[in-house]
């Protein structure tokens with residue numbers, strides 16, 4: 001049993017990965033936030049003296065920066081959520097050809113169950129696709145140990161390494177033994193940099209080398225310490241990796257033998273064959289796609305896997321037990337019908353609210369398609385605001401809007417397309433999307449919801465916020481100047497707290513026949529404001545209140561969807577929770593009866 | 605060999621379940637248990653339903669349990685207890701805060717907050733109802749409700765052998781320490797009023813366990 005000591009501590013998988021990278025002597029790390037990966041850089045940035053840790057505007061840039069750091073001779077890491085790897089895929093595929101100098105590790109944090117993601121892709125497939133080695137930890141200690149090993153593997157085999165985690169690994173805590181940092185010997189930047197110049201002639205040579213490297217990695221996989229057998233007799237054999245190992249262990253305990261795979265690309269053919277030959281039944285327990293299973297079947301080995309174990313959503317011990325043992329969990333039966341859903345909502349005082357309220361009103365009167373993007377503002381599509389139609393991936397708002405607008409214009413049906421995009425998303429990939437609309441002469445209306453921070457993932461700084469990840473102040477990118485430099489001639493900057501002004505500005509944009517941009521600026525309510533921001537962005541009231549005699553019970557104020565505003569069915573009046581309200585007054589502006597007033601003065 | 609025990613904590617974003625989970629796991633580690641803890645970040649900040657799990661024993665494998673796997677369910681908000689009840693083992697314990705937070709459809713006047721949740725819970729599980737909000741307000745800060753519930757959990761889940769106060773001391777800001785300790789003690793007393801007197805003499809000894817509505 002582990003005893004608590006300063007050297008043994010509970011860490012999340014993300015913290016352990018950061019600790020492992022630190023101990024391995026990483027000198028440079030870059031990431032774009034994204035659940036469940038965000039805390040990796042938020043932890044690494046604290047090792048200020050030893051590690052340069054940065055937020056990049058997107059994942060491609062993060063990986064490329066890490067590659068540059070590796071070329072210069074430092075151990076480098078890039079981290080991202082799984083969809084971020086799609087964004088970074090271009091440099092990754094080629095870095096697999098070029099190889100590295102300092103060890104280079106890419107963390108992909110997958111999200112089985114779509115806790116906070118737009119899809120459920122299984123990024124293990126990237127490893128064979130990119131032809132790079134892959135590690136999959138199954139708890140925090142392994143996250144640390146494997147991260148240290150990943151840097152060695154990267155350097156020994158001259159390749160980037162894919163480090164694949166999942167939500168339950170990233171966000172669960174388990175005990176970790178802490179170690180000391182070891183500065184690797186400085187790897188001098190090679191004088192001959194041509195290996196990183198993947199012109200076709202060289203890339204062809206790399207291509208051949210790549211196959212040879214994979215063969216060596218496959219050999220390594222056979223004896224790698226992270227691929228191990230836990231032998232408990234021949235009755236049942238289970239091949240498993242990642243969090244699924246813990247679930248299998250929980251269900252089968254010592255009644256089964258395990259082939260626990262941690263180095264999962266290339267897979268150890270001989271080890272698998274040997275294990276399979278010794279057991280009577282072979283189960284493959286893995287979350288999401290049949291990645292291990294397909295490989296095992298390709299070797300002509302019979303196994304039981306996805307015909308029993310679900311291939312979608314997260315597993316847990318109960319699901320594994322039901323699938324393989326037919327054991328239905330005993331549960332408490334209760335009448336669940338009274339339970340009311342609790343969907344996420346925009347916070348009280350959220351600057352997105354007033355804007356979406358007005359946009360929704362306008363969209364109900366005209367033929368409008370609202371091409372949204374990913375961030376808190378995606379909640380603008382929910383009841384009661386209902387002012388967002390599309391959301392596909394980061395940066396797609398303005399570009400989908402452009403394509404749609406072109407076709408609506410061609411058909412001459414008068415539909416207008418409005419794009420809504422957050423500040424962080426604009427920096428991520430929105431700039432190129434907007435550029436496309438200007439260059440190709442669209443008349444889309446792009447609304448940049450500039451809440452001065454990356455909200456959805458929990459208040460990360462971005463190029464517009466004026467501060468770096470390690471807390472240095474830096475010139476904030478001026479969104480308006482960027483937009484004008486792209487050639488947008490019609491630009492307005494407005495506050496979302498003045499609904500009349502929002503409405504007028506939207507009308508102005510609808511009357512234009514060229515691309516226009518509305519920058520809707522007000523900081524996120526959760527953002528810690530500096531003094532300057534406090535002076536600029538303060539509400540008149542601390543909180544609002546309903547004057548009951550004036551309230552007609554019309555429920556108009558409920559249409560802004562604020563969690564501080566409720567309707568009391570008993571009195572037939574609206575009510576505002578003074579503790580939740582932050583005085584933004586959006587509800588007061590939609591009240592026709594002037595029944596919502598400044599709470600401070602009402603009390604006076 | 606100590607069997608693995610699984611605790612399931614549920615609530616609404618912002619209620620302080622994360623702090624309680626942190627204190628709980630820290631204390632369990634200090635007491636020599638293997639501990640795993642799972643939480644899902646993401647939508648919690650936006651008023652969504654949140655859940656965390658803590659599992660402890662001699663050797664813990666999975667950080668989570670599935671349906672029917674938890675030995676105790678601690679609900680910081682009343683309706684959340686029912687939302688997650690399926691995760692409780694038959695025979696497991698429910699510790700539920702008699703405290704309501706309306707969700708969006710209720711705020712909008714589309715649905716009523718259900719009145720019968722506590723009755724349903726009592727009918728299907730060994731349920732302890734805690735008036736954590738009243739107790740916290742009496743102590744002087746509604747926000748220490750989470751420590752009241754933690755105190756109740758410690759008594760209900762037979763964790764009172766662990767010395768929790770140093771763990772709490774190292775987990776909260778010094779300015780709020782006394783209040784948090786008072787809340788913790790009050791929560792314990794709410795479940796086991798017969799416990800030997802603890803240092804918290806000031807703690808009101810009023811009957812806080814609500815029998816039924």
Ligand SMILES: Cc1ncc(C[n+]2csc(CCOP(=O)(O)OP(=O)(O)O)c2C)c(N)n1
Nearest residue numbers: 034374375376377422423424425454455456
């Ligand atoms: C490619 C990709 N990377 C990261 C994410 C995770 N993610 C979702 S929303 C978001 C931030 C959005 O910030 P912003 O555009 O400023 O909008 P806000 O949430 O502040 O309203 C991030 C990083 C993602 N969904 N896709």
